[in-house]
Amino acid sequence: MTQLLQELIRVDTVNPPGNETAAAELLRAYLEESGVECELYAKVADRANLVARIPGRGGPRLALLSHTDTVLADAAEWELDPWSGAVRDGEVWGRGALDMKGEVAASAVAIASLARDGFEPSGDLIFVASADEEVNVDYGLSWLCREHPDAVRAEYALNEGAGERIELGGRPYYLASSAEKMSAPFVVRTRGRSGHASIPSIADNALLKAAPLIEKLGDYRPEPRHTPETEAFFRAVLGEVPQAHEAATRASELHAEFGLFFEALLAPTYSPTQIQASQRRNVIPNTCEVTVDSRILPGQTPADSEALVRGVLGDGDYELEWIEASGGTRSPLDTPLWDVIAAWVQEADPEAGLAPICLSGFTDSHWMREAFGTVAYGFFPMRTMPAEVSALLVHSANERIPIADLELGVDFYRFAARALLA
16 A cells, blocks of 8 residues: 555646546556456546446445545655655655545555455445546546546545544544535625826725725624534534534634634635736736635525625625635435444544534535535544644645554445445
8 A cells, every 4th residue: 555655646646737647547557456447537638537446236335535636746845755755754755645645545455455355345336536626627526427427426425524533622533524615715806097106196096995805804703603513513522512602612622723623614714815906016906806715604605605795895896706616515414324434433443432524625525415415424534643733734845644544544444335335
């Protein structure tokens, strides 16, 4: 498994441009040696998705979801070459080790070893190594679900998103994501009149009109509210559900850094991240556009969010333009797959509990939920690397993963497949 991950890291799949076909072909060669059926699906030749399976007998299917593309890496920031796949102190280093070539390798090793064992599942066990998760311009799972639905259709799915072992109130818990916020970014646009910057009074500066709007968004603190996921989290950890306005504080009491994360799960967030105005230093802009990264709660709609935003900004001479809306899906917790995860935690780490969580971002799981009604959870167990460390390494310098956590992931996937598809 370590060697497979090293080889995957050495294949540069930074997106853009992606070039995921090279990783898909590497995985296909590895899996076919163990007798696993493999197929490549590609919208364009160099951006292929791998779908592999052990056929079942017509029962419910389980998909192990993953993606082979990564974000970029600046080698100057790293202690080791980001594409070396080097092993140091029991950890594999390189871009994608955590997000998410480590999980790709563990899933591949799990399905390959099950095939060698002669595993005969009741329903298909499917391994998907998709392209284009990081940028999502429709070369990956979104395209597969639409254009090749029978290749990836599954009643159950496991994906990235959670699985960290974290101490909460003195007891360890593994987190499993069952929902995700919707990404619904928008643009705030102000208009004025251009003019020479040396005579400000002859113009109407659109950038200055945008400034108080940015400040209002930055100062806004929405009223917190519970979701089914935050209530279920507190029931699992505390045995009770605090009032919504106390929830972030109670989460901080369980774990200091966790409270900051939890606050974002109780309300929509609005973060101005980009601004575009004049293209010349000496020209006062007649238009200013502020891009706002917005994440809204599962169940909320962009229309709900727009009403909130207009309430924050008030009446004025500005325009709102919604760019896109994706994610915002959830899966129930009273399912056989959740029971399987709980059973594995009990067997592998008896002192630990299992707690559900909503993601402040989103993953490819929402394509499966939307297309097929798939019950999808994010769970890749990690207990060697502290959650506080891994969170800082994803999309950052010196990304790495302990070999012990890779082995733990293989153990979980094998357990889940055997338990769910018996």
